[in-house]
Amino acid sequence: MTKVTPPDAPFIVDEQHITDFREHGFARIPGLIPADEVARWREIALDTIEEDGRRAGMGGGGTALRTTSDPWWKHDTMTGLVRHPRVAAAAEQLAGTPMRVWSGQAYAKHPHDEVPTIWHEDLTLTPLDAPMNVNAWVALVDVPVERGCLIFLPDSHKRPEPHRAEMSAVKSHATTYMFNEWPELEWYPRVTVPMRAGDVTFHQSTLGHGSHGNHSDGTRLAFIISYTGASAIYQPRPGHQRMDEDLVPGQQLPDHRYPRVSDLLAEAPRP
DSSP, rough: OOOOTTTOOHHHOOOHHHHHHHSEEEEEEETSHHHHHHHHHHHHHHHHHHHHHHHTTTTTTTTEEEESSOOGGGGGGGHHHHHHHHHHHHHHHHSOOOEEEEEEEEEEOOOOOOEEEEEESSSOOOOOOOOOOEEEEESSSSSOOGGEEEOOOOTTGOOOOOOOOOOOHHHHHHTHHHHHGGGGGGGGGOOOOOBBTTTTTEEEESOOEEEOOOOSSSEEEEEEEEEEETTTTOOOOOTTOOOTTTTTTTTTTOOOTTOOOHHHHHSSSSO
16 A cells, blocks of 8 residues: 655654764755746845845946855744755754754856865854854756866764864965864865756855856756754854854854744744
8 A cells, every 4th residue: 555645744854864963974865956946946046145235335237156145043034945945954864853943045056157166164163162053055056067066075073073173274375274283184075066046055064065157058056944952052262253242152043033943943834
């Protein structure tokens, strides 16, 4: 007899994705966001990036990596994607610990911007003390290899501590700091992950990753949602940029600005 999933059942991540995430530091979940939703978020993301560009006095086109410049809560149109219950549920199940939203930002890389994204890990840039930080990379267009899909260094999250580099090292040697700090990572296998629109990759903040440039005729458009442990403490290090005037070093993140995944799931309408 075929097993039928009830229409109001909560989203459950496949066990293989959980194994991949915990063993290798990342997982790709195909089709996590349905096609009709992707089309809507794609339009909103492009409009928001262009609005930010106009406010900053930037013209259209060019080859610079373009991002939304304000904190996610200042873009009402994008709040729904940052708080997306399926992405949030997946992040928390992969992490295996209660999580909350930390940030969200749209990224557009223009056609033939062939500058690669440097090899890096996210923890050094994260002003938090938390048991787990997870980044979700939401593909809003198809991202084949030639468009600059992500490349991961599997198992690099298991390298010996310290897992953070000094911000001074990042600023002085941005393109090489990761391999300067952890030379063994240069010899790790590299896994290239092409994505279809609606696919989402999740990776731990200690995992090394980067991407090639965009060699295609189309814009590479993605949205990155960052999650952190529900008990995360705001703890900036020397060189960190202040994220929010309301944050106090040494204190837990406030729920009203950085919602817990459990609250997002409780608010989400049932299908």
